[in-house]
Amino acid sequence: MLIAFEGTDGSGLSTQSKLLAEWLESKGYTVYLTKEPTTGEIGKLIRRVLRKEIEVSDATLALLFAADRVEHTKIIVERIEKGEIVISDRYRLSSYAYQSLTLDLEWVVMINRYSITPDLTFVIETPPEVSLERIKQRNNGIELFEELEKLEKISRNFRKVAEGNVVFIDGNRSIEEVFGEVRDKILI
Ligand SMILES: Nc1ncnc2c1ncn2[C@@H]1O[C@H](COP(=O)(O)OP(=O)(O)OP(=O)(O)O)[C@@H](O)[C@H]1O
Numbered sequence: 001m002l003i004a005f006e007g008t009d010g011s012g013l014s015t016q017s018k019l020l021a022e023w024l025e026s027k028g029y030t031v032y033l034t035k036e037p038t039t040g041e042i043g044k045l046i047r048r049v050l051r052k053e054i055e056v057s058d059a060t061l062a063l064l065f066a067a068d069r070v071e072h073t074k075i076i077v078e079r080i081e082k083g084e085i086v087i088s089d090r091y092r093l094s095s096y097a098y099q100s101l102t103l104d105l106e107w108v109v110m111i112n113r114y115s116i117t118p119d120l121t122f123v124i125e126t127p128p129e130v131s132l133e134r135i136k137q138r139n140n141g142i143e144l145f146e147e148l149e150k151l152e153k154i155s156r157n158f159r160k161v162a163e164g165n166v167v168f169i170d171g172n173r174s175i176e177e178v179f180g181e182v183r184d185k186i187l188i
């Protein structure tokens with residue numbers, strides 16, 4: 001089974017992904033918690049772009065995310081075939097929502113054709129002004145997409161690109177309240 005967490009920067013994806021992994025493990029499940037961009041070589045290159053250390057075209061960045069995802073999906077499928085529950089902190093819906101900011105959505109979907117559809121996707125919806133305040137508290141710099149106007153458009157994009165079994169969760173509450181709703185949607 002693949003469960004994905006999606007949403008704009010600072011919405012609480014990593015926090016909720018970790019909480020769900022811990023909860024499922026406490027129930028005796030074997031969980032593989034993973035993230036995109038990955039920590040692989042392509043993911044590392046993407047991270048340099050996000051930190052604005054290097055500049056590439058929007059199309060190149062989309063292709064990098066798609067390439068990272070091809071390699072990541074091979075690992076995800078292997079884990080699923082071993083009976084593990086895979087939780088991915090971001091997956092292809094992030095590409096659909098973020099890269100369609102400036103690129104043709106149909107092309108973004110096409111270059112991600114070698115990915116898979118998650119069994120369940122949580123989209124954490126947190127007002128971008130709240131997310132940006134959380135990001136500032138972390139004090140580790142502002143990345144490529146972490147701008148109010150961009151995040152407002154991306155947040156709307158998630159509603160447009162949602163596919164398959166998608167649950168939208170209000171992220172503008174306590175961590176515990178958000179996780180309570182996430183946990184209640186898990187039917188295994
Ligand atoms: N519901 C919440 N209320 C208040 N603070 C939160 C909440 N969820 C997460 N945070 C805090 O906000 C910051 C960002 O959380 P987190 O890393 O989970 O977000 P994220 O969506 O993964 O962000 P990014 O995509 O930028 O990595 C962290 O410091 C986290 O502790």
Ligand SMILES: Cc1cn([C@H]2C[C@H](O)[C@@H](COP(=O)(O)O)O2)c(=O)[nH]c1=O
Nearest residue numbers: 009036037065090091094095098099145
């Ligand atoms: C997978 C993926 C991510 N992004 C963007 C979203 C964020 O701005 C960064 C990194 O994500 P993190 O959760 O802050 O570590 O990359 C994207 O534009 N397209 C994607 O496919």
